[in-house]
Amino acid sequence: MSERKLSLGLFVYAFGHSPAGWLHPGSPLDAATSLPYFQTLARTAEDALLDFLFFADLPASAEGSYEFRSRVPTHMNRFEPITLLSALAASTKNIGLAATASTSFTEPFNVARQFASLDHLSGGRSAWNVVTSDHVSAARNFGKDQMDSHEVRYARAREHLEVVNGLWDSFESDALKLDRERGVYLDANKVHPLNHKGPHFSVRGPLNISRSPQGKPVIAQAGGSEEGMDFAAETADVVFTVAGTIEKARSFRQSLHNRMKRFGRTPDQIKVLPGINIIVGENDEAARTKLEELLSAMHPEAGKAVLSQFLETDLSDISFDDKFPVERLPTQAKGSKSLFETMSEFVRQGLTLRELVRVFAEKQAGNGILGSPGRVADFMEGWMKGEAADGFILMLPSLPSSLTDVAQLLVPELQRRGLFRTGYEGSTLRTNLGLSTPINRYEA
Numbered sequence: 001m002s003e004r005k006l007s008l009g010l011f012v013y014a015f016g017h018s019p020a021g022w023l024h025p026g027s028p029l030d031a032a033t034s035l036p037y038f039q040t041l042a043r044t045a046e047d048a049l050l051d052f053l054f055f056a057d058l059p060a061s062a063e064g065s066y067e068f069r070s071r072v073p074t075h076m077n078r079f080e081p082i083t084l085l086s087a088l089a090a091s092t093k094n095i096g097l098a099a100t101a102s103t104s105f106t107e108p109f110n111v112a113r114q115f116a117s118l119d120h121l122s123g124g125r126s127a128w129n130v131v132t133s134d135h136v137s138a139a140r141n142f143g144k145d146q147m148d149s150h151e152v153r154y155a156r157a158r159e160h161l162e163v164v165n166g167l168w169d170s171f172e173s174d175a176l177k178l179d180r181e182r183g184v185y186l187d188a189n190k191v192h193p194l195n196h197k198g199p200h201f202s203v204r205g206p207l208n209i210s211r212s213p214q215g216k217p218v219i220a221q222a223g224g225s226e227e228g229m230d231f232a233a234e235t236a237d238v239v240f241t242v243a244g245t246i247e248k249a250r251s252f253r254q255s256l257h258n259r260m261k262r263f264g265r266t267p268d269q270i271k272v273l274p275g276i277n278i279i280v281g282e283n284d285e286a287a288r289t290k291l292e293e294l295l296s297a298m299h300p301e302a303g304k305a306v307l308s309q310f311l312e313t314d315l316s317d318i319s320f321d322d323k324f325p326v327e328r329l330p331t332q333a334k335g336s337k338s339l340f341e342t343m344s345e346f347v348r349q350g351l352t353l354r355e356l357v358r359v360f361a362e363k364q365a366g367n368g369i370l371g372s373p374g375r376v377a378d379f380m381e382g383w384m385k386g387e388a389a390d391g392f393i394l395m396l397p398s399l400p401s402s403l404t405d406v407a408q409l410l411v412p413e414l415q416r417r418g419l420f421r422t423g424y425e426g427s428t429l430r431t432n433l434g435l436s437t438p439i440n441r442y443e444a
Helices: 035-047 066-071 081-089 108-122 150-168 226-235 246-263 284-297 300-311 337-348 353-366 373-385 401-416 429-433
Strands: 007-011 052-055 096-102 126-131 176-179 184-186 218-222 238-241 271-276 278-280 369-371 391-394
Touching: 007 271, 035 052, 035 081, 035 401, 052 081, 052 126, 066 300, 081 096, 081 108, 096 108, 096 218, 096 429, 108 126, 108 150, 126 150, 150 226, 218 226, 218 429, 226 246, 238 246, 246 271, 246 373, 278 284, 278 373, 278 401, 284 353, 284 369, 300 337, 300 353, 337 353, 369 373, 373 391, 373 401
Parallel strands: 007 052, 007 391, 052 096, 096 126, 126 218, 218 238, 238 271, 271 391, 278 369
Antiparallel strands: 176 184
16 A cells, blocks of 8 residues: 555636537536536535645636637636635535636735635635736736736746735734633734835735634645746645656656755645546546547537647638648747647648647547546556656546546545545645645744
């Protein structure tokens, strides 16, 4: 039996990650704005003992062609995540609740207050995914015509997180006295203003909510740039990453661990969780059938639109039976580098646009990890024991059906191998992830 356990989070889009997810007969058409649907999804994930639900966010609708906007609903109709997670806190008991909030479009006092409130409402299960954002579509909703430079965004992000952490320390752990006999609600000497003045923010504080059950919500980050990796090594509890091979994943994780030394941190203070797209079936053939059903359901124009967005290239003038022109490939990836490299290789092989659309949809849905519970578990075990991952973010092609497969087929196999918990270790997300509780700076 293995002492080390996998950490598993579920990356939630209402219909899943496949462009055809909303066409799956098992996905309710009103899922995107249905609280009962998300409550059922959350309870299924919790019954499967997953560590957390993760809701990414972009404060903007999708941009791109009419075909993309009309046929791919993921970014066109979605809840604001803190609102949704606050509702889900009341219908779950153990599973973590993680959401994105951008440092480029928020004020630190509001973010500190929101996530501390969520931590109280959930009994210590909140997590903030810290992002700087790089989408012009969002900038245009906040009085800007373009995003700030990479350097400015990261400088703002560092200061933003510094302020949020300071505000979360406003209340010492024993500040609340709740003494009716003496009429003393709190010890004012144990509530501390921040008085922060910096290049980007001026925040007096203190935060007007007491120290949360986890001490501080869990901090998650994702970023493959040098500055992004340094930022994560210094401040993150959980790091999301995308790596196409075990070698690249191992290299990323080792680089992150090496960087942590500069900040006086040790590898046990962080969880590295690559995102993986998986399809699991009773056997390999059943899993392949599930993929074929998704590919068959996808409208060709939707597939073309998604590929166009990924490559940031207008494909409207290319017919499905034409070869993709190599000269139309961008010089670098906007999203997953490994997927971009894979698609570039197929372009150079002379595939038609129709063939490329299918390959892209297949890679998005299965990422090469498709098959029986044993086959998928082999992959996960190999990456964990190969020091490439501490767990995974599950990016499932269709919801709720793919989650049901994970709960009924994959989790029991991981448990049989001793790779996954058979019960939650505690009541907070930090406890379940094996992370320590931060010490309040005024109590240190």
